[in-house]
Amino acid sequence: MTNDLSTSIIIFGASGDLTQRKLIPSLLNLSIKGRMPKKFSIVGFGGTAFSDDEFRAHLLNGAKEFAEFKFTDAEWSAFAPNLHYVQGKYAEAADFQRLNENLKGLEAGDANRLYYMALPPSLFPVIIDNLDATGQLHENGGWRRVVLEKPFGTDLASAVKLNQQVHKALNENQIYRIDHYLGKETVQNILFTRFANTIFEPIWNRNYIDHVQITVAEKVGLEHRAGFYDGVGVLRDMFQNHLMQLLTLVAMEPPASFSAAHLRNEKVKVLSAIKPMTPEEVAVNTVRAQYKGYREEPEVKPNSTTPTYAALRLFINNWRWKGVPFYLRSGKHLAEKQSQIIIQFKEPPLSMFPMQTMKPNLLVLYLQPDEGVHLRFEAKAPDTVSEARSVDMEFHYAEAFGKTAIPEAYERLLLDALQGDASLFTRADEVETAWSLIDPILQTWEQHQTPSLGIYKPSSWGPLEGYDLLARDGRRWLNAEASMMLEK
Ligand code: BG6
Numbered sequence: 001m002t003n004d005l006s007t008s009i010i011i012f013g014a015s016g017d018l019t020q021r022k023l024i025p026s027l028l029n030l031s032i033k034g035r036m037p038k039k040f041s042i043v044g045f046g047g048t049a050f051s052d053d054e055f056r057a058h059l060l061n062g063a064k065e066f067a068e069f070k071f072t073d074a075e076w077s078a079f080a081p082n083l084h085y086v087q088g089k090y091a092e093a094a095d096f097q098r099l100n101e102n103l104k105g106l107e108a109g110d111a112n113r114l115y116y117m118a119l120p121p122s123l124f125p126v127i128i129d130n131l132d133a134t135g136q137l138h139e140n141g142g143w144r145r146v147v148l149e150k151p152f153g154t155d156l157a158s159a160v161k162l163n164q165q166v167h168k169a170l171n172e173n174q175i176y177r178i179d180h181y182l183g184k185e186t187v188q189n190i191l192f193t194r195f196a197n198t199i200f201e202p203i204w205n206r207n208y209i210d211h212v213q214i215t216v217a218e219k220v221g222l223e224h225r226a227g228f229y230d231g232v233g234v235l236r237d238m239f240q241n242h243l244m245q246l247l248t249l250v251a252m253e254p255p256a257s258f259s260a261a262h263l264r265n266e267k268v269k270v271l272s273a274i275k276p277m278t279p280e281e282v283a284v285n286t287v288r289a290q291y292k293g294y295r296e297e298p299e300v301k302p303n304s305t306t307p308t309y310a311a312l313r314l315f316i317n318n319w320r321w322k323g324v325p326f327y328l329r330s331g332k333h334l335a336e337k338q339s340q341i342i343i344q345f346k347e348p349p350l351s352m353f354p355m356q357t358m359k360p361n362l363l364v365l366y367l368q369p370d371e372g373v374h375l376r377f378e379a380k381a382p383d384t385v386s387e388a389r390s391v392d393m394e395f396h397y398a399e400a401f402g403k404t405a406i407p408e409a410y411e412r413l414l415l416d417a418l419q420g421d422a423s424l425f426t427r428a429d430e431v432e433t434a435w436s437l438i439d440p441i442l443q444t445w446e447q448h449q450t451p452s453l454g455i456y457k458p459s460s461w462g463p464l465e466g467y468d469l470l471a472r473d474g475r476r477w478l479n480a481e482a483s484m485m486l487e488k
Contacts, residue, residue: 005142006039006111007418008103012127013118014055014085018149020062021117022180024083025412029069031079035415041106042185044085045099055085086104090123096130101137101463111139113139113416117148120228121158124148125165131414132169137263139174147176147417148217151232152426156435163428172428176417181242182408182424185397186367190249191258191372193365199253200363203345204320210360211325213342213362213478214246216332218365221291221308221458226299233306235288237439238330244271244427244434247326250341251316260422264430271433273318282444284453287311289454289463291333305453307445310331311466311471314437327470329477333458339367340477362478371406372396 009027011019018397029035044055060076088095105112115131117124128146132139137144143207148166148220155158159277176367194200202405206372216238238340248267255262275427277285288307295302309331362376378449381387397406416424426434454463462478470476 004038005043005109006107007142008038008107008111009040009042009114009116009418010099010103011042011044011116011118012090012123013046015046015048015050015058015117018118019044020059020407021066022410023116023414024059025063025067026408026414026420027067028063028067028071028076028079029407030415031082032071032075036420037112040082041103042083043099043103043106045088046084047089049086049087050085052084056080057081059083064333068406087466090119090127090130091128091458095132096134096136099146100136113141113144115144117146119486121148121152123303124162127360128169135168138175143174144170144421145174145176145417145420145421146170147425148177149178149439150180151236152241152431153178154232154236155398155436156432156439159240159431159435162433166429173422175428176413176422176425176428177431178411178413179241179245179426180409181245182426183368183400183411183413185406185409185412186365186371187246187249188412188424189373190246190365195254204343206320206322206324210344210346211475212250213328213344214243214250214326214340215327215477215479216243216246216330216339216462217336218330218332219334219337220461221298221333226297229308230300230304230306234310234332235442239310239312239328240434240438241426243328243330244437246341247314247328250323250343251326253320258423260425260427264427264473268427268430268433269318270316271430271437273316273319273321274314274437276440277444277451278440279444279448284361284442284451285313285452285469286441286445286451287329287458287463287465288445288451288468289331289465290400291331291458293457293458295327305446306450307453309334309454309456309462309479311462311469313469325473325475327477329462329466331456331462332420335459335461338479339368341365341367344475344478353388358388360388370396370398372398410460425459 011023013019027036027042028188041215050058053184086099088099113136117127139432153162194204225381251270252266253269255266287310289309290306291308294308295304311327311329314326314328343363347360348358351358358378365372366372366374375393378388379391381389413424451465454465456463467476
């Protein structure tokens with residue numbers, strides 16, 4: 001029974017932003033909710049010099065600033081003694097030996113260990129090698145699991161290599177590749193909407209759906225990550241992981257069960273049904289752009305061609321989706337923070353109401369902000385003969401479950417990793433298949449510089465080319481509120 005053992009959570013990169021902003025507040029909230037293992041320690045490892053007390057003070061500051069929930073002094077005081085720090089170098093086996101001694105002191109006997117890599121992926125192999133060399137991955141008594149932060153590689157070849165490197169010391173079932181979008185309540189609700197109800201699934205296919213739009217728009221720019229972002233760009237940062245994951249959840253077949261294996265098999269099937277684009281297809285089915293002023297940002301190369309916006313038109317070649325376009329877009333410095341999935345249904349085959357063109361029904365999954373689900377349909381305007389009006393049926397999480405009902409995505413993911421549920425983590429073949437779709441686009445963009453790099457005004461909805469991508473098909477982006485207001 002490993003569940004009664006004490007559990008150590010070891011965070012590599014513990015002095016970084018992610019630990020302070022997300023990981024510790026999430027672990028704190030889990031502890032307040034009584035969901036942490038009975039006995040646990042959280043040990044930070046990093047280059048910065050901290051005593052345990054300094055580390056705790058640093059994390060308390062972070063929790064006060066970034067936690068999206070209130071906590072009392074007493075709750076912090078109950079949690080803080082579980083926090084410890086070990087200073088060390090990632091390439092230094094002796095430091096890992098010291099880490100192990102420290103952990104053993106805290107664990108007193110067999111224990112479970114969750115190693116969290118809150119670091120760039122180039123450091124994963126060296127850390128895993130050192131953990132392996134010092135016997136810290138060996139499951140003799142308790143389990144050993146490793147959580148790997150994104151990005152998982154920078155292209156298909158590097159992702160394959162990284163998988164090979166981590167598989168040398170770990171089995172796939174010990175590896176938890178994080179995509180924090182999968183931890184979002186509203187993202188999990190995509191599957192609930194589809195498979196916990198009977199009304200959607202019969203029409204969830206090419207017979208009734210005209211097209212799907214997936215938008216993850218950000219109002220923020222680079223914040224303080226320009227150095228990282230300029231070498232990466234929007235396709236690697238947002239599409240290979242988050243947008244592709246959203247696409248798989250919208251498009252997948254009902255899994256045999258919600259087990260990690262069944263769920264992930266279905267996601268891989270969706271990705272495998274998308275044909276990697278040829279350069280000619282990249283030229284017409286993709287848009288890349290940079291916001292005006294990007295090249296003047298500190299740490300950005302003055303001639304950088306890194307895109308901060310992209311839009312794609314993809315097709316899933318299976319019986320359910322053949323011929324239905326999926327339009328995906330994401331960008332920095334857009335007009336609003338808005339993540340949503342819009343399913344546009346086909347127009348009625350025949351309008352019986354003279355003078356009216358019927359508007360198609362829309363199902364909008366609002367992922368953030370104002371999380372919810374809206375269904376737009378046509379109603380007869382009262383006191384008219386046949387005037388139609390688009391109306392909305394709306395579900396808002398805040399109304400139905402309370403304003404603070406939605407937890408931080410990392411909370412759910414950390415809990416799942418502690419409990420050994422990998423359903424919301426990406427499997428090796430899934431990551432590689434997603435890269436196999438992104439790679440040809442990146443190559444065409446980077447080697448052939450085609451399509452040309454568009455420019456858009458910060459705080460706009462992106463470049464003109466982004467509109468053209470849909471206009472060519474006789475469609476347009478439906479930013480739900482905006483378009484609904486227009487149509488009223
Ligand atoms: C991260 C990206 O994975 O997701 C960031 O690296 C981006 O560039 C962030 O800002 C968006 O996440 P969220 O949860 O704010 O939508």
